[in-house]
Amino acid sequence: MQSKTERQRELYDKFKNANGGLYLSENQIGDAEAQIIAEALKVNTTATSLDLSENQIGDAGAQAIAEALKVNKTLFWLNLHQNQIGDAGAHAIAEALRVNKTLKELSLAQNQIGDAGAQAIAEALKVNKTLTLLNLIVNQIGDAGARAIVDTLKVNETVTSLHLHDNLIGDAGAQAIADALKVNKTLSWLNLIDNQIGDAGAQAIAEALKVNKMVKTLSLSENQIGDIGAQAIAEALMVNKQLWWLDLKCNCIGDAGFQAIGEARQVNRTLAHLLIDKQINPLAFSLLPxxxxxxxxxxxxxxxxxxxxxxxxxxxxxxxxxxxxxxxxxEAHYWQGVQHTKRQWFQYHSPECILKVTLPQGVNGNAIRVKEIHVLRGNRSDSVNDTGFELIVQDEQGAVRYECSVKPTLVDSSLELVTIVPASHLVIRQMRAGWQVQVRPSKFHYNVVFESLYVGYV
Structure with a gap:
């Protein structure tokens, strides 16, 4: 087996002389390897794209890559999706964006970036003139981070695609986004799927759509938008002539909202794609701490x-x-941090359908403590089967530490919820960074609209 030193030497030689695309997704690359790759990128003059997704790169590795971006003159696409980069790493990359003049597309999706990291990136985009696509999906960005990013959109003239899917953005963040959309003249694709935007946020975005002339693709699925928000969006569709794709599925829109959207479509001739199926019982949004x-x-x-x-x-x-x-x-029901995932397609024996949440590192390297595990299932109306949830806990080595079947609390005719706490499942007290919680899909998956897994921690 090759030693670590030999592997590092091979990585350096490979990246130093590489031409075109460099693809090392799922290659067990950590900070040490990222630092070697970064050193090679400083002297490489032909690489144009770099994929380091699904590795174990943390802040130190991101900082090294950021230093390389300050001098590299050819890379235009960088994918750091699904690593372990936090605010410190995001801050370093932001500093690089201030001086880099070639990078056009950047993905920092599925990392551990919070408001501070988002704010640093936002400040950099005020001076960066080349980035066109920014992907920050599945991070921990809340309203403050969203406000910083969209304030940048008031002055930035190059970003055309912004992806904030699966963060912690609520109505305040959505209102800030709406304010930016009223003046921004370049953004054409806005992805806000799976946040916490309700009717007030939807109303604000709807008002912006009445005057915005650029957004063609808007994704608002898996939020908390009800009839009031849907009616406001319908009113905007009466006058908006640019929107081509609108995704509103998996909200809590009822008959009144459907009717308003339907009437708007009779008038609007530019909206080619409307996704509005799989609406969720609004009670689902009030069940979590x-x-x-x-x-x-x-x-x-x-x-x-x-x-x-x-x-x-x-x-x-x-x-x-x-x-x-x-x-x-x-003992109080609150979370300081949460890792969650959701599935909306099902095949009982398929491993791809298993819900999985891996516990992150704590802030500044501190240990985290799991407070609760929640599993929420939304069924088609009046089709609750009370089959329970099959829960598996694995440690950082992948060894199964706990396995059980948990009966749900039947919250409503179409909802099932189970709350798992340390008092009744002692394994929760042992869980730490790198451990994984899994939930198998329901055996009656044909009746299920969605299943969500939340792991809350402090």
């Missing part, structure tokens, strides 16, 4: 352990001992 920031937790802890300053002291609750306050917070 709320996300909390470190600041939220600090504020609550302070309230629990401090004497409140009120005029009527007889009505005030006493301050709690620290250990009691910590116990309350530990």
């Amino acid at each position: 709320r996300m909390s920031t470190a600041e939220d937790l600090h504020d609550v802890f302070h309230l629990l352990t401090s004497e409140p300053a009120v005029e009527d002291q007889s009505a005030a609750l006493p301050a709690l001992p620290t250990e009691i306050a910590e116990l309350i917070l530990d």
Whole structure:
């Protein structure tokens, strides 16, 4: 077997002299190998595309690649999809984008980039004049990160495709996006699938569509848009003449929303593709614990352990001992971080249909602690089968540590939910970064609209 040093030498030689595309997806490349590749890219003058997706590159590897981007003059496509890059790595790549003049398409999808990393990239795009496609799907970007990115769109004149699928963007972020769309003159493809956008966000985007002249593809599926949001979008379709593709499936649109969209289509002659099937029971969106920031937790802890300053002291609750306050917070239903996935096509024996969530590294290398595992199943109306969920927990080596069948709580005629907590499943206390939770598809998959797996942690 080749030693690590030999492999590094081979990588360097391969990348130093490579011509055209370099493809090393799923090659067990970590930070050390990424640093070797980066050194080779500094002297390579012919490589045009680099695929390092589905590896184990972290912040250190991303920082090395960023340094190479500052001097490389030929690379126009870079794919770092599904690695372990966090805010520090994103910040380094952002600094490279300030000076790089050739990169046109960048994918940082399925990493661990939060608002801070998104804000750094946004600032870089204010001066970058070449990037046309930015893919940030399946990260941890919330409203603050979304606001920063779309503020950039008010001045950036090159980005035509922006993919923010599967982040944590809510109505506030959607409203900021809408404000940018009113003035942006280049963005033609906007992907906001699987966020937390409700009616207010949809209404704001609809108002923007009345004046925007560029967006041709808009994806809003798997959000929380109801009839009010759908009616607002329908009103926009009455006057918008540019939109060609609109995806609204897997929201919670009812008859009133369907009717409004249908009437708008009778008037609109440019919308060629409308996806609006598989609407979800709106109760599904209220079943999961709320996300909390470190600041939220600090504020609550302070309230629990401090004497409140009120005029009527007889009505005030006493301050709690620290250990009691910590116990309350530990038992409270909140998450600071969440990894989740969803499936909408099913074949019971197919391994591709198994829901999988892998626990990430904690912030700054700190350990994470799993609080809850939630599995949510949406069925076709009145077709709940109460078959349970088949749960598997694997460690970082792929060894099965736990396997069980869990009965759901029947929440509604079309929804099934199970909540798995450490008190009833002790293996949860052992879980750490690199461990994976799996859920097999329902045996009655032909009745299922969607299944979602959430792993919440602090």
